[in-house]
Every structure is written in structure tokens, then in C-alpha cells.
Amino acid sequence: MTASRFEPADMRAMEGQLIDTRLWQHRHVLDLDDFSPEEVSTVFDTANVMQEILRRPVKKVPTLRDCTVATLFYEPSTRTRLSFETAAKRLGADTLSLVVTASSVAKGESLVDTVATLESVGVDIVVLRHSLAGASHLAASVTSRAKVINAGDGWHAHPTQALLDMYTLWRHCGKLAGIKVVIIGDIKHSRVARSNIWGLSLMGAYIVLCAPPTLLPEGLGISSLNFPSVAVESNLALALNDADVVMVLRVQWERHSQGLLPGPQEYIRHYRLDEDKLALARPNALVLHPGPVNEDVEITAKVARGPQSVISEQVTNGVAVRMALLYLLSRGVV
Amino acid sequence: MSWPILIKNGHIVDPATGWDSVGSILLEDGKVAWRDKAAQAPASNYEELDATGLVVCPGFIDLHCHLREPGYEDQETIYTGTRAAARGGFTTVCCMPNTDPPLDSPAPVALVKDIISRDSIIRVLPIGCITRSRQGKTIVEMDRLAAAGVIGFSDDGAPVSDNYLMYQAMRYAEEVGLPIIEHSEDLAIGSGGQINEGIISARLGLAGLPQVAEEVAIARNLLLARATGARLHLAHISTAGSVELVRRAKEIGVNVSAEVTPHHLTLTEEWVLGYNTMAKVKPPLRTWNDIEALLQGLEDGVIDAIATDHAPHTATEKQCEFAQAAFGISGLETALGSLMSLVHKQKLSLLLMVDKLTRGPAAVIGDKYPGLGTLAPGAPADVTILDPEREWVVSAASFCSKGKNTPLEGEHFKGVVVATIYQGEEVYQDDSVQFKGRAK
Numbered sequence: 001m002t003a004s005r006f007e008p009a010d011m012r013a014m015e016g017q018l019i020d021t022r023l024w025q026h027r028h029v030l031d032l033d034d035f036s037p038e039e040v041s042t043v044f045d046t047a048n049v050m051q052e053i054l055r056r057p058v059k060k061v062p063t064l065r066d067c068t069v070a071t072l073f074y075e076p077s078t079r080t081r082l083s084f085e086t087a088a089k090r091l092g093a094d095t096l097s098l099v100v101t102a103s104s105v106a107k108g109e110s111l112v113d114t115v116a117t118l119e120s121v122g123v124d125i126v127v128l129r130h131s132l133a134g135a136s137h138l139a140a141s142v143t144s145r146a147k148v149i150n151a152g153d154g155w156h157a158h159p160t161q162a163l164l165d166m167y168t169l170w171r172h173c174g175k176l177a178g179i180k181v182v183i184i185g186d187i188k189h190s191r192v193a194r195s196n197i198w199g200l201s202l203m204g205a206y207i208v209l210c211a212p213p214t215l216l217p218e219g220l221g222i223s224s225l226n227f228p229s230v231a232v233e234s235n236l237a238l239a240l241n242d243a244d245v246v247m248v249l250r251v252q253w254e255r256h257s258q259g260l261l262p263g264p265q266e267y268i269r270h271y272r273l274d275e276d277k278l279a280l281a282r283p284n285a286l287v288l289h290p291g292p293v294n295e296d297v298e299i300t301a302k303v304a305r306g307p308q309s310v311i312s313e314q315v316t317n318g319v320a321v322r323m324a325l326l327y328l329l330s331r332g333v334v
Numbered sequence: 335m336s337w338p339i340l341i342k343n344g345h346i347v348d349p350a351t352g353w354d355s356v357g358s359i360l361l362e363d364g365k366v367a368w369r370d371k372a373a374q375a376p377a378s379n380y381e382e383l384d385a386t387g388l389v390v391c392p393g394f395i396d397l398h399c400h401l402r403e404p405g406y407e408d409q410e411t412i413y414t415g416t417r418a419a420a421r422g423g424f425t426t427v428c429c430m431p432n433t434d435p436p437l438d439s440p441a442p443v444a445l446v447k448d449i450i451s452r453d454s455i456i457r458v459l460p461i462g463c464i465t466r467s468r469q470g471k472t473i474v475e476m477d478r479l480a481a482a483g484v485i486g487f488s489d490d491g492a493p494v495s496d497n498y499l500m501y502q503a504m505r506y507a508e509e510v511g512l513p514i515i516e517h518s519e520d521l522a523i524g525s526g527g528q529i530n531e532g533i534i535s536a537r538l539g540l541a542g543l544p545q546v547a548e549e550v551a552i553a554r555n556l557l558l559a560r561a562t563g564a565r566l567h568l569a570h571i572s573t574a575g576s577v578e579l580v581r582r583a584k585e586i587g588v589n590v591s592a593e594v595t596p597h598h599l600t601l602t603e604e605w606v607l608g609y610n611t612m613a614k615v616k617p618p619l620r621t622w623n624d625i626e627a628l629l630q631g632l633e634d635g636v637i638d639a640i641a642t643d644h645a646p647h648t649a650t651e652k653q654c655e656f657a658q659a660a661f662g663i664s665g666l667e668t669a670l671g672s673l674m675s676l677v678h679k680q681k682l683s684l685l686l687m688v689d690k691l692t693r694g695p696a697a698v699i700g701d702k703y704p705g706l707g708t709l710a711p712g713a714p715a716d717v718t719i720l721d722p723e724r725e726w727v728v729s730a731a732s733f734c735s736k737g738k739n740t741p742l743e744g745e746h747f748k749g750v751v752v753a754t755i756y757q758g759e760e761v762y763q764d765d766s767v768q769f770k771g772r773a774k
Contacts, residue, residue: 138656156539157539194539217536218536224533227537
């Protein structure tokens with residue numbers, strides 16, 4: 001007997017597809033470091049159902065009409081916030097949107113107080129983006145009823161991005177186990193990289209990080225229970241050999257002023273993904289980027305818009321995956 | 335004046351005089367009167383404690399703690415902090431000068447001494463700043479501060495980054511005859527660091543404080559100490575590399591001493607997982623490799639003392655985003671418990687532990703306050719009595735300290751202070767001990 005609460009309206013709305021939430025064990029979605037492969041598969045299966053809804057002329061179901069979703073963003077982000085708000089609205093939820101400028105935080109309204117206020121007002125799911133690692137853990141620790149989705153906390157995690165990246169790969173490759181994924185760019189400061197490392201390792205992929213030494217996190221050399229084991233190769237040509245997937249991260253030029261990046265020309269020469277470099281990977285290797293893309297900086301326009309790029313699919317899949325997570329959090333038993 | 339106290343049949347551990355056996359001790363007129371295998375009852379009225387099964391040692395000395403008064407009374411006061419110290423078995427503590435106003439001139443030192451004489455139940459020895467307002471720009475008037483009663487100089491919390499200034503400060507301090515106590519951290523390398531740089535900082539996405547940030551600063555301090563002949567005391571060293579540097583410096587005769595905290599001897603960076611701000615401290619918790627090296631450093635005398643770096647904070651300062659949370663652990667009341675866990679695992683002998691809590695720190699304080707850290711006849715009657723086998727659970731709510739910020743909440747420990755005596759008066763005792771009056 002499935003533990004999810006189903007009304008007949010839901011069944012029809014989902015075209016009779018039963019979404020099995022029995023294996024879903026999360027009250028919050030903060031990080032992929034404690035997910036099981038079954039939970040990831042549940043997200044993928046649920047996202048498939050949501051994709052179908054998004055293909056209809058009327059892209060709306062009333063499933064989450066009893067739910068209020070608030071996006072609480074301490075960092076500006078058009079793309080992720082719109083993606084979450086769209087997802088919530090497609091499922092019929094009420095949405096609230098708070099964009100907190102840095103000055104509000106400086107005024108002393110603490111994150112803890114803001115989250116508590118949202119909960120008192122009746123919000124069921126808080127989608128939080130913050131510039132400091134651990135912010136969503138803090139938010140989750142102070143809620144008694146509301147659930148928290150981490151939309152990015154500093155350098156630490158961006159679980160929904162990784163899930164949509166993996167979903168995109170899964171739709172193309174059919175499986176994630178055994179595929180070679182190369183992640184290029186500023187790994188040290190990238191929450192997208194960290195979450196993908198956790199998620200892809202969980203599903204059995206083989207990961208290679210490609211970056212200058214100053215942009216790699218410390219301590220990767222030793223094998224540890226505290227972090228998935230990954231290979232490191234700072235030569236892009238060598239890294240791309242046999243790659244099934246190339247994931248390119250956005251370059252932030254402020255890192256250059258902190259002494260962490262070689263100059264722009266040097267970075268582009270060694271790490272930019274262009275057609276010649278891409279040709280070193282497997283034929284039909286997929287190219288991903290979390291966006292926004294700096295064309296001709298970390299990736300050439302030709303590759304970004306080329307036949308192997310799935311960048312625009314990532315965005316579309318993002319809405320489906322976020323719909324899936326909102327559904328699982330509000331309907332799951334935890 | 336209170337009655338003499340006879341402590342009978344306890345396991346007396348006094349490393350300063352080499353005592354490590356069962357015996358009895360009489361405290362009279364605020365001093366240790368005698369100490370012997372057999373107990374002899376005094377002629378007059380006295381109090382008696384049967385210390386069978388208990389360890390009796392000199393009152394512990396904490397070279398490094400933050401009492402926060404004046405200026406930060408929400409975090410701690412001398413009243414609450416000294417009661418916490420007594421509960422932890424400490425009869426002497428040295429308080430750091432990062433108060434408001436800081437102890438950078440005689441007037442604030444006089445103020446603190448007034449508060450101490452009014453509110454403290456144990457001995458509190460103030461440490462003066464190295465620079466005015468701890469800004470690292472102008473050296474304080476060290477001679478006037480020494481006359482006011484400080485036992486050393488430190489800008490603790492703020493390393494002295496300007497090499498030339500530290501060079502000059504050491505030369506002055508050498509004249510005055512007091513140590514420079516330095517928190518060694520290269521601020522440029524360690525800039526923004528929240529926890530140890532390593533696999534945990536990689537996982538949590540937090541800026542790391544590399545070990546080399548401490549080691550670069552220690553190397554600089556050791557070289558300057560060697561050049562000036564000044565007495566240098568290194569606060570809270572935390573890495574294997576630091577131990578190595580101090581070892582080599584001592585081999586070539588540099589006048590340096592070093593301390594380590596109980597948390598750096600027992601907790602690793604993994605305690606931060608889950609963004610546990612209670613484990614956020616400077617220097618940060620490091621790795622097993624560092625712990626092994628620090629324990630070895632205690633063993634071979636490279637590290638002279640164990641000091642708590644007791645750093646109380648309010649709940650608000652810790653319940654926030656990790657990067658915003660204050661650094662510091664409230665440690666006076668868990669120190670002995672943590673150290674006893676090492677003793678029970680045979681990573682540290684009881685004798686060595688007591689040595690680094692008594693004789694070791696007394697030697698760092700030096701001649702300004704002689705007779706501390708020992709139970710030799712004639713020494714001040716500062717005694718700590720512990721039950722090495724009693725099991726207990728850490729509960730921050732029961733701390734005397736206002737600082738409830740400990741990562742050890744709920745930890746099971748074996749070994750606890752049952753009574754603390756300062757200058758012949760009981761300043762702490764728990765329900766299990768009874769000082770029985772014997773009238774004559």
C-alpha cells in the first residue's frame with residue numbers, strides 16, 4: 001500500500017501514473033550527500049511524469065493547491081528562482097517570493113527569524129538560496145513543520161541543479177553507472193560541482209575534475225569517508241580522453257584578483273572548451289553548463305549552441321525536476 | 335580563618351616534587367603544612383576528608399582563559415567564570431586582555447583587579463596587551479603594566495602581524511622580564527578561513543584555515559625570540575608542523591614554551607560536520623595526525639602546559655550561519671573530562687596530565703608568583719581532588735559558566751573534579767564529598 005495521499009483527481013491529472021513515494025526518505029532537500037540511489041531514481045521517475053504535464057497546452061494540475069511555497073533568495077538569481085516559481089505554479093501551489101538584499105541582512109533580521117516568520121505565516125516549503133554555506137541546514141534546524149529546499153548555499157551545495165543535470169544525462173544515456181564525467185572549472189568555489197560529485201558518484205559514474213591547482217579543493221588526494229573519491233587531471237586534453245560527459249562551470253573573474261586564477265588568456269588557453277578539445281572526448285559526448293554561459297570564455301559559442309550541447313534541455317528539465325521535488329516533499333510521509 | 339583540612343589516604347599526584355602514591359596532607363593557614371604516608375590528626379579542631387580512591391593534586395593552573403569582564407558581561411563575568419574554573423578544578427587562571435576596555439594600560443588592570451578581589455573565588459592573574467587596543471600598531475607601556483600586576487603580554491585573538499613591531503615588543507618584554515604570549519596565525523594566508531583546510535572544508539564548502547598559516551607565524555615568532563632572547567609562550571598550538579618547529583627551537587636553546595588545549599587533543603575537524611558552530615574555534619580542530627603529534631609533544635616536553643582557552647559566547651553568537659558564528663569553545667568545565675578520556679585510553683598518563691596542568695604552567699608563570707602548582711610543604715593550599723572513575727554526562731545547562739557553547743553536550747565522561755580548595759578554603763565540592771568537622 002503506497003504511503004502517499006492520493007485523491008482521484010491526482011490520478012487523472014497524472015494520466016493514471018502512480019508515483020511511488022515509498023522510497024523517499026527526505027524531509028528537506030539540503031544536499032545530495034545523504035541520498036540513496038533509490039531516492040534519486042524516484043526523482044527521475046517523478047520528473048518524467050511532470051514532463052508529460054509540461055507538454056500539454058494547459059500546463060497546470062491542482063495537485064499542490066493545498067501547499068504554499070516561498071522562495072527566499074539572499075542572492076540574486078533569475079533562472080533558479082523562476083524555475084522554482086514556475087514549478088510551484090504548474091502544480092497549483094500558492095507562491096510567495098522574497099528577494100532579500102544584502103542590506104536587510106545587515107540590518108539584523110536574522111535568517112532564523114525570517115524562516116520562523118515564513119512558517120508562522122503558513123508556508124509549507126521554503127526554497128532558500130544564501131551566500132553562506134550551511135544556511136539551509138540552519139533553516140531546516142529551526143522549522144518545526146515547513147520543509148526546506150536548498151537552492152544554493154555559498155560554495156557548498158545546489159542539489160536541485162545536480163539532480164536536473166543527472167536527469168538530463170539519464171534521459172540521454174539511459175544509465176549513469178560507469179559513464180565518465182569531466183567537470184571543468186572553479187571546483188573549489190562551486191556548489192554545482194560539489195553536488196554533482198556527490199550525486200554522480202552515488203549513481204556509479206566515474207568523475208574527473210579538471211582545474212588549475214588553486215581552484216581545486218584541498219585534501220582530495222587522500223581517500224576518505226567524508227568525500228567521494230574523484231580523479232584529478234589538470235591537463236584538459238588528457239582529462240577529456242574517453243569522456244562521455246563534459247560539464248563546464250562558469251568562470252568568475254573576481255577569483256583572478258584574489259590571486260587564484262592565472263590571467264584570462266592563460267585560463268582560456270588551458271581550460272576553455274572549444275570544438276577541437278571536445279573532439280578529444282567520445283563522439284556524441286554531451287556538454288552541460290549550469291548557466292549563465294559566458295560565451296567564448298569557459299566555452300565557445302559554437303560548442304554551447306552546437307549539436308552536443310544539452311544546455312537548453314537542462315533548463316527545461318529543471319522545471320520538471322523541481323516539480324518532482326515539490327511533489328515528493330509535500331506528499332512524502334517523512 | 336577556617337579550620338585546617340586533613341585530606342586522608344588519597345592518591346597524591348604532585349609532579350613538581352615527584353610524589354605519586356597514597357598519602358595524607360594537612361592544609362593549615364592557607365598553606366600546605368605537611369604531607370606524609372600516614373595521617374596525623376592535628377591538635378586543634380579540623381575538617382577531615384576521606385580521600386580513599388580519589389586523586390589529590392595541586393590546584394590546576396589555566397594559562398589561557400577569557401573571562402570577558404569588563405565589557406562583555408553577557409558572555410561571562412569574573413563571578414561566573416571563576417566559579418566555572420573552580421568546578422573544573424582550577425585554582426589559578428590567567429585572563430586574556432581582549433576585554434572592553436582592553437588591558438593595555440594600568441587603569442583597566444586596576445579595575446579588573448578590583449573586580450577580581452570582589453567577585454572571584456580563585457586566583458586570577460591578568461595578562462596585559464602587547465599593543466594599544468590590540469591594534470598591532472603601538473606597543474603598550476610594558477613596565478607600568480608589569481608593575482600593575484600582569485604576568486605576560488598578549489593581543490590574543492589578534493596576532494601581531496607587523497614583524498618589526500613584534501621584534502621591538504619582544505626586546506621590551508625581555509627587559510621587563512615577562513613573556514610574550516602569542517596567538518600564532520598568518521592573517522593573509524588564513525584570511526576568511528572558518529575551519530581546518532582539508533577534506534572537511536572541501537565537503538562543507540567552507541573557506542579553510544591551512545595548517546601552514548599557523549606554522550608560518552610560529553616560525554617567525556621563534557626566529558624573533560631567538561634574535562631577541564625574549565621569553566616566548568606559544569598559545570594553543572594545533573598542528574604537527576608547529577610541534578616540530580617548537581621541538582627544533584628548544585633543541586637550539588630558544589627560550590620558548592608552548593601550550594595546547596584539551597579540545598585540540600581530543601576532537602578532530604569532523605566535529606564540524608553538519609555545520610556544528612559549537613565546534614568552530616581558532617585555531618580550528620585539525621586531524622588525527624595532528625593529535626598524535628601534540629600528544630607526543632606533551633610526552634617529550636616540547637609542550638609545557640595544557641590550557642583551556644575558555645571562550646564563552648552567547649547563544650545568539652552561535653546560532654546563525656556558520657561563517658557568521660563566533661569562534662570559541664567554553665572549556666573550563668569539560669577540560670578534566672576530556673583529558674581523563676585520554677588517560678583512560680592510555681594515550682596520556684595521569685602523572686603527565688597533572689604535570690601539564692600544574693608544574694608546567696607554574697613554570698611558565700615563573701618567579702612572579704612562586705610556589706604555584708605544587709603540594710610541597712609551604713606552598714599555597716591550592717588542591718584539586720578528583721574521582722578518576724566516576725561517570726558523568728556533560729550538560730551545558732548545568733555549567734556555572736554563562737558560556738554554554740560546547741560541542742560536548744551529552745558526552746559521557748569518566749573522571750571528574752569532586753572538590754577544589756583555594757588557599758585552604760573549599761571553593762567547589764560536589765555532593766559526594768563530605769568534609770567532616772572534628773572538634774577537639
